[in-house]
Each structure stands twice: as structure tokens, then as C-alpha cells.
Amino acid sequence: MKFVSPVSYKKDETYYSNNRTDIPSMLTGNPQKILEIGCGEGKMGELIKQRYECEYIGVEINCSAAHKAEKKLDRVIIADVEKINLTDYDITEQYFDYIIYGDVLEHLYDPWTTLYKHTQLLKDNGYVIASIPNIRNLEIIESLINGNWTYKDKGILDSTHLRFFTLQEIKNMFANCGYKIVDIKYLRDKPFDPNKIEGLINIDLPKVTIKNVSKEEALEFLSVQFVIKAQKVIAPETTKSFKCSIIIPVCNRLGYTKQCLDGLIKNTPEDLYEVIIVDNASRKETKEFLKCLEGDVKIITNTENLGFTKACNQGAKVASGEYLVFLSNSTIPQPGWLEEMIQLAESDEKIGVVGSKLLYPNGTIHHAGVVMDKNKLPSSLNEGCPANIPEASKQKDYQIVTAACMLIKRKLFFDVGCFDERHVSGFKEADLCQRVGKKGKRVVYSPKSILIYYDFKKRASNQKG
Structure with a gap:
């Protein structure tokens, strides 16, 4: 041969x-x-x-x-x-x-x-x-x-x-x-x-x-x-401005935080955002990891677990972006997730809050809009249904969207008084969205902004709110 x-x-x-x-x-x-x-x-x-x-x-x-x-x-x-x-x-x-x-x-x-x-x-x-x-x-x-x-x-x-x-x-x-x-x-x-x-x-x-x-x-x-x-790219000016400040409260569960940040970095244009991580008294391994992060990242360290709601308000106070994005570390952003939210928010000045489509790892729906049920409790629509059902595939105004991934203008957030820190679970976003509505602003669900969601309910109850 x-x-x-x-x-x-x-x-x-x-x-x-x-x-x-x-x-x-x-x-x-x-x-x-x-x-x-x-x-x-x-x-x-x-x-x-x-x-x-x-x-x-x-x-x-x-x-x-x-x-x-x-x-x-x-x-x-x-x-x-x-x-x-x-x-x-x-x-x-x-x-x-x-x-x-x-x-x-x-x-x-x-x-x-x-x-x-x-x-x-x-x-x-x-x-x-x-x-x-x-x-x-x-x-x-x-x-x-x-x-x-x-x-x-x-x-x-x-x-x-x-x-x-x-x-x-x-x-x-x-x-x-x-x-x-x-x-x-x-x-x-x-x-x-x-x-x-x-x-x-x-x-x-x-x-x-x-x-x-x-x-x-x-x-x-x-x-x-x-x-x-x-x-x-022309050399940037010494003072950086950001379109979005992404606020991520964390408390232990380092694996979730790593995969959230990996998805964020991979699927988000870096010039769009800064990251603000609020550490709710995590253990040593999480603290050591956060110390090693580079780039446009701010770390707020709490000596006790103040919960998700207070952590979001803490992050908002040091944010410099035009928009605030509250993001759970149990999510993994998918390609185009943030661009879709910004595009929708800027399409109508009446839009005050934008929420994303959250899918479980098996591809079924976790969040595609929230309403108050007959008992006046927040209820997630179409949870567990296939991702491509027509009801979840259309942009729509809702009473509430989840704070697991929520975009709101920074000025509006402070105008309505931030999250009410007395509330936990789904009530914090329900209360905020209702106050946004009273300001004459719309709360809109975007089916094109997609994130994978790992259910916090299945995690150890070491994080309040």
C-alpha cells in the first residue's frame, strides 16, 4: 500500500x-x-x-x-x-x-x-x-x-x-x-x-x-x-456605563452559582452589563470562589442570611445600569435572553417590567407569567406544560412576573419603593408588580427570553425569601 x-x-x-x-x-x-x-x-x-x-x-x-x-x-x-x-x-x-x-x-x-x-x-x-x-x-x-x-x-x-x-x-x-x-x-x-x-x-x-x-x-x-x-473597538473611557446591572443573591450552593455565571458569560454580550453578587453569608468555598471573579463584578458580603428580597434591594443600591435585572442563581441564561428583554422594554415607554420564560431542565415550563388566583395567591401559569404551547409562546401583559429573572428600569424601581422587605416567596414580586401597575406601567412576559431553571424548592432551606 x-x-x-x-x-x-x-x-x-x-x-x-x-x-x-x-x-x-x-x-x-x-x-x-x-x-x-x-x-x-x-x-x-x-x-x-x-x-x-x-x-x-x-x-x-x-x-x-x-x-x-x-x-x-x-x-x-x-x-x-x-x-x-x-x-x-x-x-x-x-x-x-x-x-x-x-x-x-x-x-x-x-x-x-x-x-x-x-x-x-x-x-x-x-x-x-x-x-x-x-x-x-x-x-x-x-x-x-x-x-x-x-x-x-x-x-x-x-x-x-x-x-x-x-x-x-x-x-x-x-x-x-x-x-x-x-x-x-x-x-x-x-x-x-x-x-x-x-x-x-x-x-x-x-x-x-x-x-x-x-x-x-x-x-x-x-x-x-x-x-x-x-x-x-476604540479604547473605552475611564468611567464605564452599563445598560444593565444584573443582581444575583447567593447563599451556598456553589454549583448553581457557577453554572448560572457560566451561562451568563457565554450567552450575554459583555458590554451590556455589570454583575452584582450579594453573598448571604455563604460558606468558605463560595466566598473563595467569589474572590476570584474578574471583570465588571461587585461583591456585597453579608454576615448573616438576609434573604433574597433584602439582597435584591442591597444590589440595586450600588447598581449603575439603566436597567436592573434580578436573577436567581438557580437559572442558566440562554442565548439572546437579555437582548430580548431590553428590546421589549424599549419598544414601548409604558412597559415597566419584563419577565422571561423559565424552563425546567426537562424542557417543561416553570414560569410563563403569574396571576393571582381566587385565594389571592400568586399562581404560575402553565407550569409543567411543554415549552411550545401557544399560550406560553406569545408576548403578553400579566399581573406579575417572577423575580427569578425580572428586568425593570432602575429609576422606576426606586420610584415605586423597591421590594417590600416584609414579603417573601412569590409575594415580593406580586407586590412590586402591582405598584408598577399603579404607576401606569405595563408588566410584560417575553417568550423569547429563555432561561433554564432549577427549582429552589428542592434545595435545602438555607436561603430565606
Whole structure:
């Protein structure tokens, strides 16, 4: 049998002449100067130059492809981008409106440093556009479960790929390198309508089941590639302002707190919020964990357990966000949860409070709005029902929404007098929401803001309120 190394695959003739349209469609405005890393034969650059009267410079490591590109582009630099400094090629800092990396970053030894260094070449608020394969693709996962990781001459497991990325790691890379992602295209090789998914689903593979998959995760699993548009971030001012202050009371149960914070970090744009954790006299392991948290986090430490209600009021008093979000550490935020709440709150000035859809880990409903029953007690509607029932899938005004995940304007919260600390259990939110209603404001349930909820009633009764 003849030995063949996976990296000996020869690229076919179309490899360097790909004329893709998804990247050009993400260009906006009237760009004057564009740099493309890995320009190949210049087909895409030629298309963009026909659309915009711009200066277009390419960088290409393959000499044959580069010489063909020279006939189409304004200038082509034949070099390995990781081994050169582009400022040595008469390119000044803050020169480009756009830098394009079409199927390039995964081929680099250190794409992080390349992205970071290239921020200096972008104008203030300039953009990068990058297409990157998705290693979290469902077919790759299934292949790996079957014991296979077979390199090929093209595709996600292209034998010349050095780095592999999930969507979350792509987001981390751009954030750490000084960019803010403003748009993401999900490229699929099979048809898929995400609007058919309501709530959480399970994906059954022959050897494993992936449970509690959201619509956004399903879209990621079925994508072969992402096209990212990210904007250069200008150094922030010394004083930070936040859209939301997320207030999380905790008392022991460190596992719940960790998974809540993990979900929060993973599924929430970091520039939207600060976190305020109110520690109700937790044991040593929780205290040690909280000390290690970094970023925009404030910790309030109580010497005794003051309960959820008082802890929420404590957190609100040190909050700086336009909105307060009260969040139980028994929740796990899902993708888009906070953006949906903010969007709804800002859609009508009459909206005072927004509540989320909370689902048990098995996908059934914990909270989809609360009403007062005939005994004048708070009653959660549709609890235990499937997540996608019509009643729980529509935005609706209610008397009450749960404080396990509740958004309210900071000013309104203090205008109505905060939570009444005499109340515990469901009465604290009932009382608050009623006072909000008396101010002429609406209490609205958002079915698109979804969190997983682990029932506190099943926990040891070591946290009041």
C-alpha cells in the first residue's frame, strides 16, 4: 500500500479562484480602502472593486495565485502574513476601512496575534470580515463520537488547518483582540428553518443524545462556517456605563452559582452589563470562589442570611445600569435572553417590567407569567406544560412576573419603593408588580427570553425569601 500523508493533498484549481458573494454582501457604507489577507487569484477583490471605487490591496502566500491577482487588484504583497509587518510595505496605521480574512485565520499558527496587530491598520471604527469553519458542526461531532477525525483536502477538516474554532471561541478571540462583533452569518450546507423550533429540543444521534438544545444552538450545530463582521473597538473611557446591572443573591450552593455565571458569560454580550453578587453569608468555598471573579463584578458580603428580597434591594443600591435585572442563581441564561428583554422594554415607554420564560431542565415550563388566583395567591401559569404551547409562546401583559429573572428600569424601581422587605416567596414580586401597575406601567412576559431553571424548592432551606 502506498503511503500518502494527509497534508500532501494538492489544492484543486478552484481553491484560489473562489468567487464568493457572502463576504462582499457584508460590506456597508462606501469603503475607500480594503485589505484582503489570503486574496488568492483576486476574484472576490475584483468583484468588490466593480461595486465600489476603492483601493484594494491583497496579501497572498501562493506565488502563482498572487501573480494572477496582480492583474485584478491595485496591489498584491506576496508574503506569509505572519512573517511580515505590513507597515514595512508603505502601509500606514489607520489606513483601511475593511480587512478581509476569507478562510484564512484557521490556517495561521497564531491568528490571535495577527488579528490584534491588524487593529493598528484599521481606521477608528473600521471593520474586519472573516469566514471561519465551525468545528462544532453536528457531522463533525458525530464523526468524533464514532472515533474518526479524518483530514481532507477541503472543508472543516482541511488538512492545512492549524486552528479549530467553535462560535463561542470565535467570539472570545475577537473580543480579546480588540473587536466587537456586529453581525454573524451562519452558512449551512443543508436547509434548516430555525423558526420551527420552540423552546428546547433534543438532538438524537445514533450513539448520543444532545439535550436541551436552543434554537440558536441548533443553528450553530448545523452550520459549516460562520462569516463574522467585527468592528474595531476604540479604547473605552475611564468611567464605564452599563445598560444593565444584573443582581444575583447567593447563599451556598456553589454549583448553581457557577453554572448560572457560566451561562451568563457565554450567552450575554459583555458590554451590556455589570454583575452584582450579594453573598448571604455563604460558606468558605463560595466566598473563595467569589474572590476570584474578574471583570465588571461587585461583591456585597453579608454576615448573616438576609434573604433574597433584602439582597435584591442591597444590589440595586450600588447598581449603575439603566436597567436592573434580578436573577436567581438557580437559572442558566440562554442565548439572546437579555437582548430580548431590553428590546421589549424599549419598544414601548409604558412597559415597566419584563419577565422571561423559565424552563425546567426537562424542557417543561416553570414560569410563563403569574396571576393571582381566587385565594389571592400568586399562581404560575402553565407550569409543567411543554415549552411550545401557544399560550406560553406569545408576548403578553400579566399581573406579575417572577423575580427569578425580572428586568425593570432602575429609576422606576426606586420610584415605586423597591421590594417590600416584609414579603417573601412569590409575594415580593406580586407586590412590586402591582405598584408598577399603579404607576401606569405595563408588566410584560417575553417568550423569547429563555432561561433554564432549577427549582429552589428542592434545595435545602438555607436561603430565606
